[in-house]
Amino acid sequence: MISHLTVKDFAIINEMDVDFYHGLNIITGETGAGKSIVIEAVSLALGSRADTAFVRSGKEKxxxxxxxxxxxxxxxxxxxxNDIPVDEHQIVIKREISATGKSVCRVNNQIVSVSFLNSLCKHLADIHGQYDHQSLLDPELHINLLDLYHRSEILPVKELVEKLYAEYKELTSKLHTLLSNAAEYQRKRDFMSFELKEIKxxxxxxGEDAELESQLLILQNSERIYSNxxxxxxxxxxxxxxxLENLSKAHHKLQEIATFSSAVSALLSDFNDVYxxxxxxxxEVRTIRDDITFSEEELDTAISRIDLINKLKLKYGGSVDKILEYQTKLEEDLSVIENIDEAKEKYSHEISVYEEQLQLACMRLSKLRKEAAIExxxxxxxxxxxxxxxxxxxxxxxxxxxxxYTANGIDLVEFLxxxxxxxxxxxxxKIASGGEMSRIMLAFKKIIGDYDNIPxxxxxEIDAGISGVAASVVGKKLKEIAQKHQxxxxxxLPQITACGQYNFKIVKNSDEESTYTTVVPLSEQEKVEEIARLLGGLNITEATIKSAQDLIAASR
Structure with missing residues (x-):
């Protein structure tokens, strides 16, 4: 659960610290005080898109x-x-938005990406605005909501369907490719056989082309090499x-005087090395010279071989390695052509086996969904x-x-x-009333919330469009959901405020320089006064105080 929120220099919030608790935390405030700004700040911390417009005017971040x-x-x-330390299941999320547009996310003091923060926060909190019930209006999402129900039975079968469908899809794709290429391969078969024969x-x-180039260079210049x-x-x-004879004489003379001078002695050592x-x-020169031979036949053979390799390079690739790679591909393609009937039979058999398994899994998944749907x-x-x-x-x-068949089975599901x-x-x-949709969504959250494990x-303001008895009912339902969730x-609405176990008020203040908003926790008496304000506006009377107390008593 969210135990603490700190906000600084965000929109009209100068600096704010607030503690939240397990149970039903209710936030109220006058129109324009900035109630939704608090939710916007929490939403940003949970990974929503950053906007420099949220940076308080005149502040850096x-x-x-x-x-x-x-x-x-x-x-x-x-x-x-992701190697991010967790201390006794506590997570500290920090989001900084710079006025220049830079955004930095940290989890337990380690910088993370926004996408990672989004993935993480899906397991931490679920935010619902007054228009978020639109997700219930998308029939494509209904099947996912149903699958959350009885998830322990449904999800393993759903995973099996996804796996079998992936295999089935891959095999049908391979067979389709084989059949679509078969006619083309048959047309090219003779030409491919000719190319393969020529390369073989x-x-x-x-690497022989490089060796031949070196050999040819020597053969073409053998007379000059031998002569030099x-x-x-x-x-x-x-x-x-x-x-060498002259050096030997010089060596002898150095030896005669080496004992007289350490410098000459050192010079003698170097001279020995040179000699x-x-x-x-x-x-070595003599060995290389004696190995030099000139053969007109050998030269012609090397030139012919290089010419052949160069022609093959032009046709099949820029190097010997590329030609050999092409040879391997030709061999594989011709093997496919020669065994195409066998391959078709193999793929068709495998597809039949997977289709049978997929059909059984889809029927099992559909049966589980229909059983879950009744409940x-x-x-x-x-x-x-x-x-x-x-x-x-x-x-x-x-x-x-x-x-x-699809990765989601064979079912289309829609809520009526x-x-x-x-x-x-x-x-x-087709439901017209926004107030009705808010209550319907709350009914879904009561059921699904017990299964999605989001704390x-x-x-x-999902209570938009409702009032009176309906508002009291929504408040009690929120309190009921709060038994297992924060x-x-x-x-x-005063009826919902009365149900709060912990109440807070958004307060807007102004000084000579600016306007700023903060959140303050309410005592029991302050809660009564806030409900009285919601009931009677600025004119708080004994009657509105009494009505507020009655609402609180009724909620309990």
Whole structure:
């Protein structure tokens, strides 16, 4: 649950700290005091889109911080999976919005993305504005609401359907691709066989083109290479006196004087290294020279081989590796063509097996949904009766998907309702009154809320369009839901305010420089006075005080 909210420099809020509690927390205030701003701040902390317009005029940034106590197991697991520390199931969420447009999200002092914050907060709180009941008007979402009911039985079967459908879809896609490509493959078969034969006959070896280029360069310049190496060897080793002979004499003279000078001794050591290194080089020159041969036939063979490889490169790829990759692809494609009947039979058999399993799973899922729907209908009618729909009828209508199998099974589900005696059942979208939709949504939340494991529900003036007895009924229903959930509700109705276990008031103040809003907790006496204000406006009398006390007594 949300145990603490801190807001600073957000819209008309200068600085605000408020503690919330488990149970029914009611927030009231005069029109224009900024009641919805508080919910907007909480919504931002829970991951909604940031807007620089929320930064208080003249300030650098707005800061919203939420402290969540006793977070759900799913939320704790999500944090652990992302290496975010959780201290005794407490989460601290901090959102900063800069006037320049930058937004920073932190969870337990670790920076996270907005998308992660959204994923996390789905397990922490559920916010409902006066127009959020529009989700009930979308028939595509009805099946998800039904699946939450009896979820322990329905969801495992639903997951199985999703898995089988994915396999079934992949196999049918492969078969479709095979059949659509078969005719094209048959037309290309002879040409592909010719290409494969041409590449195979070349017997290409990876990297041989580079070796051939090097070999060809040597063969084309063999006479010059031999001549230069021979001249080097002769001058260093064979001429009289040769370079090595002269170096040997110099070496002998250094030896004679090495004992007289440490510098000469060091020079002798370096000289020795040069002498023996040159001797090794000379032997290597002779070896390379003697290996140089010129063969007209070998040159022609190398040129022909390079020409062949270059032609294949132009046709099948820019390198030997690319040609060999193309060869492998040709072999695979020809193998498919040669075994296409076998592949069709294999895919068709596998599709038949998966379709049979998918059909059984879909029928099982549909059966579970229809069983859950009967119980759901009865429970929702009970809730509607408690919410003053004395003649309401509710029905969950089932039909089959026109497209056949889907990842969600074969069912189409739509909620039908009649709120007045004698009226036919109609889709929820046909319900005219916003006040009726608010109460209907509350009935759904009472049932589904016991299953979705979201600890906090936040309602922003969902009581719009209702009054009188209906308002008292909504207040009692909120109090009932608050037995298992933390409820934070903004309202303008005294009947709902009277049901609050913890009451707060939005107060707007002004000074010479600005206007600012804050939230203050109300004592029991202040709660009575606030309800009296909601009943009688500015003129609080003994009668309105008495009426406020009666409302509180009735709510208890």
């Amino acid at each position: 707005a800061i919203i911080q939420l402290v969540i106590e006793d977070c759900s197991e799913k939320a704790a697991n999500l944090l652990n999976e 006959e070349a017997s290409l070896i990876p 190496l021979n001249a080097i060897y002769t001058s260093v080793y064979e001429e009289s006196p040769s370079v 023996y290194k040159l001797e090794d080089i000379c032997h 759901f209908e009865d429970k929702l009618k009970e809730q509607l009766l408690e919410l003053s729909f004395n003649s309401a009828e509710f029905k969950i209508d089932f039909s089959e998907q026109p497209s056949g 309702i009649s709120t007045n005696k004698g009226e036919p059942l109609k889709p929820l979208a 906090t529900m936040i309602f922003d 409820i934070i509700c903004i309202t303008h």
